[in-house]
Amino acid sequence: MGFVFSRDGFAEVIRQLGSRYRIYAPVLKKGEGRFTDTDVVRYDYVKNFDEIELEKRSDYSFKEILLPVSGTLFYFTEDKVTEPEMDDREILVFVRSCDLHAVKRFDQIYLHNGQERDWFYERVRDRLKFVLIGCRESFDDCFCVDMHTNESTDGYVFSVEEADGEIYSDLKEEGLRELFSGNSVREEDKAPAHVETNKIFVSVPDEVPVSICKDKVWDEYDSRCIGCGRCTLVCPTCTCFTMEDIYYSDNGKVGERRRVHASCMIDGYSNVAGGGEYRKKHGERMRFKVLHKISDFKKKFGYQMCVGCGRCDMVCPEYISFSECINKVDRAIRSAEDGKEAQA
Ligand code: SF4
Numbered sequence: 001m002g003f004v005f006s007r008d009g010f011a012e013v014i015r016q017l018g019s020r021y022r023i024y025a026p027v028l029k030k031g032e033g034r035f036t037d038t039d040v041v042r043y044d045y046v047k048n049f050d051e052i053e054l055e056k057r058s059d060y061s062f063k064e065i066l067l068p069v070s071g072t073l074f075y076f077t078e079d080k081v082t083e084p085e086m087d088d089r090e091i092l093v094f095v096r097s098c099d100l101h102a103v104k105r106f107d108q109i110y111l112h113n114g115q116e117r118d119w120f121y122e123r124v125r126d127r128l129k130f131v132l133i134g135c136r137e138s139f140d141d142c143f144c145v146d147m148h149t150n151e152s153t154d155g156y157v158f159s160v161e162e163a164d165g166e167i168y169s170d171l172k173e174e175g176l177r178e179l180f181s182g183n184s185v186r187e188e189d190k191a192p193a194h195v196e197t198n199k200i201f202v203s204v205p206d207e208v209p210v211s212i213c214k215d216k217v218w219d220e221y222d223s224r225c226i227g228c229g230r231c232t233l234v235c236p237t238c239t240c241f242t243m244e245d246i247y248y249s250d251n252g253k254v255g256e257r258r259r260v261h262a263s264c265m266i267d268g269y270s271n272v273a274g275g276g277e278y279r280k281k282h283g284e285r286m287r288f289k290v291l292h293k294i295s296d297f298k299k300k301f302g303y304q305m306c307v308g309c310g311r312c313d314m315v316c317p318e319y320i321s322f323s324e325c326i327n328k329v330d331r332a333i334r335s336a337e338d339g340k341e342a343q344a
């Protein structure tokens with residue numbers, strides 16, 4: 001079911017949905033970027049359509065709703081454990097196609113990775129529904145087409161995109177038909193916009209031989225990468241966390257346990273008892289991250305982890321390009337294969 005709205009008409013839809021759902025969407029935060037006088041787009045709770053940023057890609061992903069940067073799992077005293085209270089309304093989250101594909105990766109890790117489902121994740125996930133923001137044009141760093149995440153045909157309640165001053169929406173949920181038809185200017189079926197090509201192209205190798213781990217392709221990152229972890233913190237498919245206990249009392253028996261974002265790029269992630277540390281060099285961490293994204297995850301689950309959103313390229317202070325790194329790995333594998341053939 002397709003509907004076309006004036007901005008005011010769609011704003012009324014969002015206003016009414018706001019009483020049923022908590023709505024999270026990308027919001028332009030003026031002057032709150034990393035550097036002086038720069039802006040940032042990140043997810044926030046919204047009440048009005050005007051607050052939602054539909055044009056720019058969000059610098060940070062939706063994942064902070066499912067996995068807060070620092071989220072309290074429970075409070076404890078000497079003899080009691082209590083869960084934090086939750087707003088039990090359903091949650092609507094505005095995402096682009098790449099991020100909708102990233103939700104599948106999150107579900108894979110937290111719900112379908114072994115015998116246990118992550119209860120803390122699931123109780124939030126069960127309340128989440130998605131609104132698809134159509135992409136009429138590719139952003140500079142995206143490579144979603146080569147990662148096959150540029151189009152979504154399901155998994156959303158309705159879509160939204162603005163064209164020529166009108167709002168187009170593809171409605172999937174029958175229960176919202178009355179609200180949509182009552183506020184729209186006309187009905188018109190139109191699939192959500194998606195890009196057919198990007199400005200960045202990646203060639204993901206079909207097979208990644210173990211020998212790539214020793215390749216010199218990783219060496220440049222020993223000095224270029226500063227191990228800040230920004231690339232992983234913005235990534236919609238990085239799911240790692242660590243635990244922190246915060247004690248309110250000196251005896252250590254009253255406090256709260258938090259789940260906090262963690263990253264394989266940051267110091268301390270691979271520390272082990274006895275003072276050992278796997279992957280000390282930043283090039284080794286880069287190798288671990290890249291191979292996880294384009295090979296190891298696929299070996300286990302059958303599809304690529306990276307969705308090609310390009311956020312990591314945009315956020316890196318050292319201008320390290322993840323997409324270029326994929327292409328370097330591909331070239332290194334091809335040249336090793338060519339060398340073997342020449343020797344044969
Ligand atoms: S690795 Fe980079 S491009 Fe791929 S999903 Fe993560 S942030 Fe997006």
Ligand code: SF4
Pocket residue numbers: 224225226227228229230231232265315316317318319320
């Ligand atoms: S690749 Fe860039 S963003 Fe990622 S840890 Fe290294 S310097 Fe930081």
